[in-house]
Amino acid sequence: MKVVTTIKEISNIITSLKSSQKTIGLTPTMGALHEGHISLITKASSENDFSIVTIFINPTQFDKKEDLDNYPSTLDADIKLVENTGCDLIFTPNASEMYANNIDVESFSFDGLENEMEGKHRANHFDGVGTIVKKFFEITQPTKAYFGEKDFQQLQIIKKMTVKNQLPIEIIGCPIFREKDGLAMSSRNTRLSKKQRESAPFIFKTLTKASQLFQSDSIATINSWIQTEFDSNPDLDLEYFEIANEQTLQTASSKSESTKYRAFIAVYAGKIRLIDNISLQ
């Protein structure tokens, strides 16, 4: 497995792969890898001739400098973890390699997907995501690219970007990997205090209960039940809970038989922001 840091090096490799018509699987990450990431990378390696992981903490998708500054970086451990996945190449450029001297962010329209949930709470987040993913797509020219349902809105946005720009890339959504107690795996989990870590499984517990209530109760009833649950939890602050149409991501206030719904949640444990979601089908 190769580790490369420059666009020039990786471009030479891509040119040679393309000339021999190899399929390329891409898994973009920000590092501090865990089993969730590894599941994506393993799938990419098994479904393609050549598997690439990018490790890059993208400054333009952070709305808070503090969050960017505190984002965990564990490159040596990441490389060791990736070694057992069948991955062929890690591309881990620095910020000046990706953005040269100007941190330019493209402005995207994802047909409104970007204005819902995370878009309301994290200014310019999806322009930052779109900018960096587009750059990685241009550099690596993947046949398939792998994204987790953990960031379901991001997954839908990347699918939209691919369709709107007619990119010849298949976007593969992968299921959420969880700790044994249900907490969705996240690089941010390593920053939780012992007490916060003990409280955090409450997020998935309430999501699971909400999905059971969805079978019999109205959306308004579920929304107010969730609010009450979090009001009585001193360790976790609810930022938002929404039941939304899985395709449009628009907030649902009533149910229709023919629509797929998903519940989305964002919670603060102290300064650490955690997100999760669950299918309601």
Ligand code: AMP
């Ligand atoms: P990140 O490094 O957090 O930007 O994540 C890189 C990719 O891994 C994204 O497509 C995420 O959705 C995915 N991912 C992160 N956590 C998980 C998880 N617990 N289960 C599945 N995929 C995940």
